[in-house]
Amino acid sequence: MKILFVHQNFPAQFPHLAPALVARGHHVLALTDEKNKRPSPVQTLRYKAPDPVKTESALGRSYTEHAERGFLVARGARALRDKHGFVPDIIIGHPGWGETLFLKEIWPEAALLIYAELMYRTRGQDVGFDPEMGPDRDETRFMTVSRSAHLIQAMVQADGAIAPTRYQADSFPPELRGKITVIHDGIDTETVAPDPQAMLALPGGGPVLRAGDEVLSFVSRSLEPYRGFHAVMRALPAVMAARPQAQVVMVGAEDPSYGGKPRDAASWKARLLAEVGGQLDQGRLHFLGRVPYADYLSLIKLTRVHCYLTYPFVLSWSLMEAMAAGAYVVGSDTEPVREVIADGRNGRLVPFFDSAALAGALATGLAGDPQGPALRQAARQTILDGYDLVRDCLPRQIAWVESRGAMR
Template identity: 35%
Template sequence: MALRVLLLHQNFPGQFQHLAPALVNRGDDVVVVGRRTGSYPALAGRLRWLATGGNVHNDLRHGDPERRLLAPWHQARRVVACLTPLAASGWRPDVVLAHCFWGDALLLDDLFPAAPLVALLELDLSSPQVWGGAASPGRRQLQQWADALAIRRMAVGLTASRFQRDSYPAWLHPRLRVIHEGVDLQACAPDPLARLQLPGGVNLGPEAMVLSFAARSLEPLRGLDRLLAVLPALQRRLPRLQVVLAGACDRGCYGAAPPGSESWLAHLLARLGDSIDRSRLHTPGLLPRSQLRCLFQISRLHVYLSRPYVPSWSLLEAMACGAPVLASQDAGVEGLVLEGVNGRLLPADDPQALLDLLVPLLEQPAAAAALRLGARRHVAAHFDHRRCVSAQIELLDAVARGQELPSP
């Protein structure tokens, strides 16, 4: 029997990019609430997509602490305003799947008190294993008060990796399930003919010595400072090296803002001065997904030097495209990057150790061939989006029908 499913995610499709089409394709009645509606050809005319407006993400980063604290409350009110006409028409969800951090599910009981909640929980920011920059654990707990209330309300919580689950207290683990959203292995695949056209007429292919780095925002939380610290020496050792930093050149998305008014990239590059060759450092900003995949397909080495935080989609997509990976061991990559099998792990925040690993991996692509194969195979074995979505749907079905949940 088809389900009535309510998906709440202010950045929809976000983590629901594979799940939403699968639910629609099997005949479920799907309603989505996001910050704005958008173009999603796979779902055009096949679900109801409501927009709350507002910008809760900006509110949560505002300089006024009171505005930050109240941002989830205002987001919850916007969600209720969107859904009130639907509730008045008699529509009731069999199950709700919500990204709860922004407050979308706070007032769920005002409209749908009987609807079971599956809470997407990304990370416990107050955990000692999570890198919090300058913020205190108490301040980070206040950032997540909407998540805390969702945990009380939820039937079950959903996390994408063991690292994310383990950031939460052990008493909560029996109520959490680890299911990644998955990677589209057809879209993310090796291509020996791939080429990447960058601004300024730069055209790169597999013959080039390309080191790739990708993040939503180029900031220290994702390891930008770690890479730039060794870039002068790396460029001296490897005169053919081309470094591509894909991501927004802004003041940060997840971590603390830089001093002054400039971006993190500008701030860190200013420290380096003339010690680097800017013509071999490319910063194209946020790349469209198709171009980002081209970058991974031509990359001789993809570096993932994040502090402990939510594992980035770009890491698994790079591996699916056959890019060998060098990751920091403290980046939350347990179960993702396996030393010597599908990548290399940097054991400490040690610039010399990083340099010593980077140079041979870039100089000797044949030596990294086994890592390329291992990266693709690991993602195919564990993160194929078709299997991941099947597991997510099995969980939603069990919650909606009051059945025993799949084991953690």
Template identity: 30%
Template sequence: MNIVFIHPGFPGQFRFLAEMFGKDKRNKTIFITSVNKNKDRQIPGVRKIIFSEKMPGRKTGAPSPPTSPGLSVANILAGLKKQNYIPNLIIGTSGSGTCLYVKDVFPDTPFLCFFEWFHNQDNLPDNLNSTAEPDLKVRMKLRNRNLPVLADLYACDHGICPSGWQKSQFPKEFHSKLSVVHNGIDIGLFQPGKDQKFKTGNLDLSGVGQLVTYTANVLAPYKGFQQFMESLPAVLEQKPDVHVVIVGADHVVIKDKSGNKASYKSLILEKVKLDPDRVHFMDELIHEEYKRLLQASAVHICLDSPLVVSKFLLCAMSCECLVIAPDIAPVKEVITDGANGIIADFSSPDKIAEKIVACLDYPSFMTAVRQKARQTIAETYAIEKNLPLQLDIIKKLIHQGKPLKQFG
């Protein structure tokens, strides 16, 4: 078969699918992606084609139109068509506009699209403290963000959402096109480690008493970073043997009171004074190091956005971490308070600290909660459970060659 994947951040959530199709030498598998930090990464049997997000002929520094990624991908697809490469299936991700013209180039090829998020203006907390309704400019901005998503919803033959909560945010008119199937967690990689201690080339915490961990892709307001940081002084005072590891990129830049630009992390650290010998920051970790960190964690704090449940939380649960997460709808789709994790009120630093200290005080009581967390991932979110569901949809799309009714 001829299979085309489209994702700007290779391999994205298509890693397991691409690996599977690449292993079969009868397939001609192509992955269209943009230049990113994984530009040198390859998947055996998969041909990677890089598209440019800049329009040819535009002056350096001139902003590209929002349709640029879609046009670049369309040009690649048109080139493949001229070479008599006709896909049996195109699999893409929505949101960035890369799939905008897929059906114009290959109108008869089934198009399966993965949908992460639709900006529902009636249910949009910008961060964990926000209860105010978005103002007009914000609502207009979000409508613009939805335009490529709506185009993909209309054009695709079928779509996949990772969770029921995410699907519920999309317009009901398109729900019959959307199946709920998670991307899958590698529970073979992310598994418990007995008496694991954390040590990297630059940091040795193998001798500390207890380890509190916090992970996010970026240290940002909507990740609950400020609330967590403000809770730490009380935790460190009450638990003198505790160390904290915070993993997240320091990319967010905002203006301070004087109007000067500064990193969000630096502004928070100006307000919250912490012992640098006990609070450790790391930009990112490779998979093996990240797994060891989770295995060594006594309490893992996951304050991801109130929009989706991140892979960070699910990987932590797969490692039998004791996860403390906020009381929000997407989290409650995964965690039952006191059964497979702890749901907490993150409206104040004192309440966060209280939960963390309580969990640290009774580690043996939390053993059953940790084990249930792992069980939840194995039964519902493991790649072994979800990849066959994705393949079932793919097979029906290819064989029927027409839109599917809802599956799952």
């Protein structure tokens, strides 16, 4: 079959699926933003990046921006059709940036498959979850509804969709869930595995950390409230006082990915350091920013305790990889985390906003929880049993794509 992947940051969620389809003899192309420099073994073409959209309507801005990107993608797709004669049997895309909106107009006979990452909702998810981030106002819900328009349109157009977790699939309206198949992106459990020899030299003359050391890790794309950065920072004074030898390592950019910046500081890191920095031994607190994947892997393999908190939102790969590495995880007792961690079985869960409970759980793990070895083993087994890339997820993804082609 001829298969076209469309994603502004390709390969994104498809680093394994796209090459696997090539290996099975399919003709695979990818269409991505001209500014995307991520490498891929798949032949990749680029569309013109959209210019910033100017509109006075805050409610309409989101759809306008996504429709503009969708138009530029469609224009690139039309060139593929008219100049190069490319007509895909299947299009696989992420609707989050509007890229799939007009592709059915270029190739009406192609099966359109989309990655159903999350549907914005006005209640029961991130909106209104954290009172500190602002009151739960009607205007906030209005904005959330307007941001959902292109996602609903994409799902209506789609012939099928794939979601990585049941929680994320269930964020979509009941009328549309029948289109969604739940298959995780998959974790490479050969690469991400326990390693008693793991080590990491911290930059700037910091200590060399090794497996067995008393290390607390926190990893997020960005250091922001959506991933509980503020909750962790507020728990640290008690943790560091209780564990005077512990080293705390935080990975993540200062610019937010999902929420806005604080009003009274340049970043959430600056805001929280101003609040609790005077209570911390900052010689044992290490902010690494974003790090190479190899350094990140070393950290989650050597850590004694890995902390993962999240709003009711998309579940991070970093949690699944930490579990695959056999980490002792202290997580937030929020719905996406409960899908993979049961308290006392394969990790520890604490209420998102309970700073004392979080500090106690982290300190207990750092001190050497007697159940720690069993929890670590069970965490890895969870990934092996249901999220393994090679044995489970990738074969199911391939079968899902090929079955959609056979239905045409």
